[in-house]
Amino acid sequence: MNLAEGVQIVSFGILGVMMIVTALGVVLLPKIVHSAFLLAGVFISISGLYILLNADFVAAAQILVYVGAVNVLILFAIMLVNKQEDYSELPGRRLRQVSTAVVCFGLFALLGTMVLATPWSLNTTSPAVIDNTIVALGEHFFSDYLLPFELASVLLLMAMVGSIILARRDLIPESSSTPGTVTTKLTLPERPRELASLSGDSDRQ
Numbered sequence: 001m002n003l004a005e006g007v008q009i010v011s012f013g014i015l016g017v018m019m020i021v022t023a024l025g026v027v028l029l030p031k032i033v034h035s036a037f038l039l040a041g042v043f044i045s046i047s048g049l050y051i052l053l054n055a056d057f058v059a060a061a062q063i064l065v066y067v068g069a070v071n072v073l074i075l076f077a078i079m080l081v082n083k084q085e086d087y088s089e090l091p092g093r094r095l096r097q098v099s100t101a102v103v104c105f106g107l108f109a110l111l112g113t114m115v116l117a118t119p120w121s122l123n124t125t126s127p128a129v130i131d132n133t134i135v136a137l138g139e140h141f142f143s144d145y146l147l148p149f150e151l152a153s154v155l156l157l158m159a160m161v162g163s164i165i166l167a168r169r170d171l172i173p174e175s176s177s178t179p180g181t182v183t184t185k186l187t188l189p190e191r192p193r194e195l196a197s198l199s200g201d202s203d204r205q
Contacts, residue, residue, distance in 0.1 A: 008052060015052070019045035032078055040071045057133045 022041035029035050043066040050059035090096070141149045 015045045015048040036074050043067045
């Protein structure tokens, strides 16, 4: 995508302001639901910056993965928990605020130094424009970055299996323990308890 220089500068300014404002809203707003929605705005503005860099596939993946999966997962977790808790000041709150401010200022100084020290001048001989970025990314994924790509897929598989196991756990209420019996609180049934009881009754008959 070839845009005029003025359009690129204006688009970059709008996206940069949008990203900064939504990121500040994520941190500063008291309600976590509003912060989660503004986090989607941060991800969308980042995808717009990828579009300005002619990285169309990365921009689409940014929206599909982070906005459509991660951000929606965060919203579902917030809505399912729905924990109401009265605000109460923690001991040592001032010390935590000061330490957080020091860490944030240090990161800002480090990033500012990196920006000022990096030579941003463009070379006169620019590299050739890639017509199909998906093919180029696929070649790099399955040649230069094959091992990290496979490790990421294994990590996602482990997370999916763990979430399935946690979702299938059944909480059994405490019962009065008698001598010779062992009471378990958490079990991992292979099928729902109602179906198991129905099949057991049918076997007895």
